[in-house]
Amino acid sequence: MPERQVLIAQLLAIMIDYKQGSIDEPDEAHVERWLAQFDEDVQLDVLRETVHVLEQTYFSKDKVEEIFSGLIYDEDFGDDAAGFWSEACLLDIQQGGNSQSDLVRMFSRLVAEELDEEVSVNSCNATSYFYLDDAVFSGNRLLADVTAWINDSAPRSAELYIVAIAMHSYGKFNVGRRLDQVIAESGKNIRYHWKCVIEFEDRLRYNSDSDVLRPKSAPDNQDVTNYISEMSRAPEYRVGNSRGGHAIFSSAVGRNLIEQQFLIAGAKIRRICPNLPARHRPLGYNSLEMLGFGSMFVTYRNCPNNAPLALWVGDPWYPLFPRSTNADAAVNRLLRW
CATH class of the missing domain: 3.30.750 (Transcription Regulator spoIIAA)
Known part of the structure; x- marks a missing residue:
C-alpha cells in the first residue's frame, strides 16, 4: 500500500471519534480534500508530520475517560476515595x-x-x-x-x-x-x-524550547509577507532546532515543515476569509499580536480555536477538524432543557 494511503488510514484511526454523532465520520475523501489545499509537493510531508504530532496531542474519549478515572484515586486525596468524593464538589461555572x-x-x-x-x-x-x-x-x-x-x-x-x-x-x-x-x-x-x-511550553521567553508552533522564519510567500507587513511589530521567531520539551514533532526538519506550511495556509485563510476576527491569527487565536498561539492539542469533543487555522476554519477553506463555536454550545445547552 502506498505511504500516502497508510498515513491517511493512521490519521483516520486517530480522529475516528472526533465529534462522533455530530458530524459525518471522517473518511479517506475527507482527508484528501483537506490535503489538496496544500501545494502538491508538500502534501505527503504535511500528512506525515500531522499524523506524528496528533498521535501524541489528540485525546480520544477513551483516553479522556481513562485520565479522569485515574483522578478518582489520586494519592493527594488520601486513602478513602469514597469518603473524599462524597464531600467534594464539582464546579459547573464556565461562562x-x-x-x-x-x-x-x-x-x-x-x-x-x-x-x-x-x-x-x-x-x-x-x-x-x-x-x-x-x-x-x-x-x-x-x-x-x-x-x-x-x-x-x-x-x-x-x-x-x-x-x-x-x-x-x-x-x-x-x-x-x-x-x-x-x-x-x-x-x-x-x-x-x-x-x-x-x-x-508556550512562553515567549522559552521560545526555543516551545511545544507549540513557532516558526523559525517567515516563508517566501506573498500571503505571509502581507500579513506580517500589517503587524505593528515584527514576529518573534524561534531559534535553534529543538523539538520541544515533549518532542511531539518527528524531527527538527518535520517541525519546521509543519510550522511553515500551516503558517502559509493560515495566512491564505486570513485572505480568503476576511470576516475572521483579527485575533484569529494564522497559527491560532491569540489576543497578542503575533503569528498565533500554535497549539496542536485536539480532543474528541472539539478543536480549539487556539490551534492553527488550517486545522479547523471552514468555508471556503475545508477543515480537517470542523469546529463548534461557543454560540453553538449555547444553543445546545438550550436544547438540552
Missing part, C-alpha cells in the same frame, strides 16, 4: 462553551460507577472544589470563571483543584499571578492546586 459541563457529567458518571457515590455540583458547603476543563490556553476564561465564583459563591475557606488534560505554561503563569491577587482581595482563604496530564 462559554460546553467542555466543563460535559466533563462534569463524565466524571460524575465515572465516580458513580466506581464508588457508587454522587458528587455534588456547585455546592456551597464543600471543602474541596474541582474546576475541570480539557485545556488551559491563555487562562483568561478560567480566570474569569474562577474570579466570579470566588467573589460570589465560594465559601470562606476551601481547596480549589484546577484540573485540565493539557496546560499551557503561559496560561498557568497568567492565571497564577492574577488569581493570587483575586484571592487576597476577596479576603477568603482559597488555596488552589494544579493538576494536568501534559504541560506545553
